[in-house]
Amino acid sequence: MSVIVECLSKQYSKGISALDNISFRVKAGECLGIVGESGSGKSTLARVLLGLEPYNEGNLTFNGKPIAPKKRALLRQYRKSVQMIFQDSTSTLNPKLPIWKSILEPLDNFKEVTPSFLTAEGLSRKEMAEELLALVGLDKQMVDRYPGELSGGQKQRVSIARALSIEPSLLVCDEPTASLDVTVQVQILRLLKDLQKKTNMTIIFISHDIRAVTFLCEKVIVLRNGSIVDQFQLAELYHKDRHSYTKALIRAASIE
Numbered sequence: 001m002s003v004i005v006e007c008l009s010k011q012y013s014k015g016i017s018a019l020d021n022i023s024f025r026v027k028a029g030e031c032l033g034i035v036g037e038s039g040s041g042k043s044t045l046a047r048v049l050l051g052l053e054p055y056n057e058g059n060l061t062f063n064g065k066p067i068a069p070k071k072r073a074l075l076r077q078y079r080k081s082v083q084m085i086f087q088d089s090t091s092t093l094n095p096k097l098p099i100w101k102s103i104l105e106p107l108d109n110f111k112e113v114t115p116s117f118l119t120a121e122g123l124s125r126k127e128m129a130e131e132l133l134a135l136v137g138l139d140k141q142m143v144d145r146y147p148g149e150l151s152g153g154q155k156q157r158v159s160i161a162r163a164l165s166i167e168p169s170l171l172v173c174d175e176p177t178a179s180l181d182v183t184v185q186v187q188i189l190r191l192l193k194d195l196q197k198k199t200n201m202t203i204i205f206i207s208h209d210i211r212a213v214t215f216l217c218e219k220v221i222v223l224r225n226g227s228i229v230d231q232f233q234l235a236e237l238y239h240k241d242r243h244s245y246t247k248a249l250i251r252a253a254s255i256e
């Protein structure tokens with residue numbers, strides 16, 4: 001698994017760059033954090049990475065194949081390997097469906113996929129959803145509940161279960177903890193960390209919160225006004241050569 005982003009730029013309208021000459025690489029099993037303040041281009045980058053948003057210049061490849069909204073056949077292949085989690089799980093879960101049906105949506109879209117954790121024979125669809133719920137630390141009895149009957153943290157766990165259902169090699173998370181209480185944020189970050197260790201999937205974790213990014217990720221990119229201003233391994237977080245903007249983010253988050 002490899003994601004290569006080369007000199008990627010995106011303008012929504014002439015002269016205003018949402019992303020400006022972005023380059024980075026992610027290898028199998030890595031957890032890359034992308035941190036930036038509001039308006040830095042995080043959501044744009046997430047959407048571009050998922051093939052939902054076109055870009056104006058540069059290249060984006062997944063396992064050597066180009067990813068862009070117009071390349072529909074390649075994009076379908078890509079969707080089999082890449083899943084996403086967004087900030088607002090309420091809007092991504094259908095309120096009219098019991099959660100077991102929502103969890104199985106990706107598997108319904110890709111019937112040819114058999115994830116390794118669902119290989120036990122004769123499992124009913126509901127039992128598959130129960131296995132997935134257990135994987136994210138939720139009680140199996142919750143399968144029949146509706147999203148409106150769950151807490152924010154539980155809904156985000158359901159979103160994670162759904163994302164994991166087809167055993168993606170890449171998980172893109174766009175502010176997955178931003179709308180949760182601090183204690184629940186920590187639980188979700190721990191869960192992602194545990195699952196990453198267990199499955200060795202690659203994670204791109206996008207957040208305004210440098211504390212969350214440095215908790216989860218071993219490699220960090222700092223985005224400001226659509227440009228990468230700093231890029232480093234977690235072990236170099238407090239290095240004297242860190243960009244002044246990164247140092248300001250560290251100070252503001254009181255993780256000095």
Ligand SMILES: Nc1ncnc2c1ncn2[C@@H]1O[C@H](COP(=O)(O)OP(=O)(O)OP(=O)(O)O)[C@@H](O)[C@H]1O
Pocket residue numbers: 012013017018036037038039040041042043044045208
């Ligand atoms: N659909 C759009 N049309 C025009 N400009 C846009 C659009 N979406 C985003 N932008 C602009 O692109 C820039 C980056 O926005 P983006 O939403 O990617 O930032 P962000 O870091 O995710 O911000 P936030 O954390 O506030 O969501 C901003 O200047 C924004 O105004």
